[in-house]
Amino acid sequence: MLIESVELRELRLPLVSPFTTSFSTQTERNTLVLRVAGSVPTPNGRVDVVGWGECVALGEPLYSPEYIDGAKRMIQLYLLPMLARVQAEGREVTAETVGALLEKVVGHRMAKAAIEMAVLDAELRARGESFARYFGATRTRVPAGVSVGIQPSVDALLGAVGGYLDEGYVRIKLKIQPGWDLAPVAAVRQQFGDEVLLQVDANAAYTLADAQHLRRLDDYGLLLIEQPLAEDDLVQHAKLATAMSTPICLDESIESAKDAADAITLGAASVINIKPGRVGGYLEAKRIHDLSRAHGVAVWCGGMLETGLGRAANAALAALDGFSLPGDISASDRFYREDITEPFVLRDGHIDVPQGPGLGVEPIPENLARVTHDTQEVWPA
Numbered sequence: 124m125l126i127e128s129v130e131l132r133e134l135r136l137p138l139v140s141p142f143t144t145s146f147s148t149q150t151e152r153n154t155l156v157l158r159v160a161g162s163v164p165t166p167n168g169r170v171d172v173v174g175w176g177e178c179v180a181l182g183e184p185l186y187s188p189e190y191i192d193g194a195k196r197m198i199q200l201y202l203l204p205m206l207a208r209v210q211a212e213g214r215e216v217t218a219e220t221v222g223a224l225l226e227k228v229v230g231h232r233m234a235k236a237a238i239e240m241a242v243l244d245a246e247l248r249a250r251g252e253s254f255a256r257y258f259g260a261t262r263t264r265v266p267a268g269v270s271v272g273i274q275p276s277v278d279a280l281l282g283a284v285g286g287y288l289d290e291g292y293v294r295i296k297l298k299i300q301p302g303w304d305l306a307p308v309a310a311v312r313q314q315f316g317d318e319v320l321l322q323v324d325a326n327a328a329y330t331l332a333d334a335q336h337l338r339r340l341d342d343y344g345l346l347l348i349e350q351p352l353a354e355d356d357l358v359q360h361a362k363l364a365t366a367m368s369t370p371i372c373l374d375e376s377i378e379s380a381k382d383a384a385d386a387i388t389l390g391a392a393s394v395i396n397i398k399p400g401r402v403g404g405y406l407e408a409k410r411i412h413d414l415s416r417a418h419g420v421a422v423w424c425g426g427m428l429e430t431g432l433g434r435a436a437n438a439a440l441a442a443l444d445g446f447s448l449p450g451d452i453s454a455s456d457r458f459y460r461e462d463i464t465e466p467f468v469l470r471d472g473h474i475d476v477p478q479g480p481g482l483g484v485e486p487i488p489e490n491l492a493r494v495t496h497d498t499q500e501v502w503p504a
């Protein structure tokens with residue numbers, strides 16, 4: 124692709140209800156979308172293309188070191204100028220080379236992932252290929268799990284979980300933290316039975332000193348416990364794994380295929396939550412899928428409250444064979460009254476995988492404008 128312009132839009136989407144985790148309460152999703160325009164070569168000459176990318180960093184650096192303001196500056200001051208220099212040398216940028224072209228910049232995987240996603244979308248739209256087909260997806264719809272935040276009371280939690288089950292969600296994930304773990308899990312089991320697919324996510328809220336306490340979760344038949352310890356605690360997760368029978372799943376700890384290999388080798392995880400933005404892009408996400416599959420490690424697609432753009436790409440990725448557990452790929456209305464794309468809706472507990480070229484979705488201009496906080500043209504002149 125020869126990039127000609129890049130529009131960076133900071134969005135603010137109000138959440139339908141507060142979303143509380145062990146590290147924050149969010150009432151709006153502050154996010155970043157990129158619109159990359161340019162041309163790609165085809166057998167019949169160059170065609171003009173547009174591609175969309177989404178940066179999954181949160182508004183504040185509380186889930187990971189990246190945050191929206193930082194990602195904006197990273198993309199504008201470092202990443203795009205590096206790609207412009209590549210083009211000035213007469214070379215094209217492709218989705219498969221973006222990661223290598225940007226690797227001199229240490230980290231900033233979510234910012235890099237947004238650019239790679241937009242270039243991949245543009246290339247695939249030009250050749251009429253969907254993300255699903257490009258990744259080798261084998262399904263046209265994926266089971267929808269839902270992430271339930273920490274609630275003001277157990278009663279409120281039971282109401283929320285009951286509502287999601289009534290909507291048809293096939294898997295419930297409860298956010299937990301010290302002081303809100305055994306009681307909510309026990310209450311959900313008590314109210315909705317042992318058949319419900321149930322898992323928990325601590326967002327790194329515990330330490331190995333909590334091992335005996337966490338081990339009591341083993342009584343509730345959970346699918347997994349996600350990121351119980353700090354993101355840099357691989358060895359400690361491996362130790363925790365020997366102290367409890369509930370499978371350990373890692374999220375924040377896995378930022379690359381290398382991390383996944385280390386976690387598997389150390390026995391720090393027997394399940395991996397793959398989030399394309401966290402690992403630097405969909406191509407690295409696919410590599411982690413392939414690696415995990417080779418080791419018999421189950422993976423599922425995590426969520427970062429994406430708009431319909433990221434949701435479309437995540438649904439395509441989650442349709443790969445190795446994604447054997449329901450992901451955090453809920454309907455748009457789980458978080459948003461209005462999405463920036465046509466909404467993703469739950470159908471028999473599943474989300475349809477877009478089949479159109481590229482992402483298969485694009486922003487609805489009026490919807491995008493309504494939530495745009497600022498727009499900048501950031502391709503170096």
Ligand SMILES: CSCC[C@@H](NC(=O)CCC(=O)O)C(=O)O
Pocket residue numbers: 144149181186269270324326374425426427428429451452453
């Ligand atoms: C603001 S919390 C975002 C990270 C969190 N994501 C979710 O809980 C799923 C959110 C979603 O369904 O997009 C996680 O740690 O897995």
Ligand SMILES: [Mg+2]
Pocket residue numbers: 324326349350374375396425
């Ligand atoms: Mg998580």
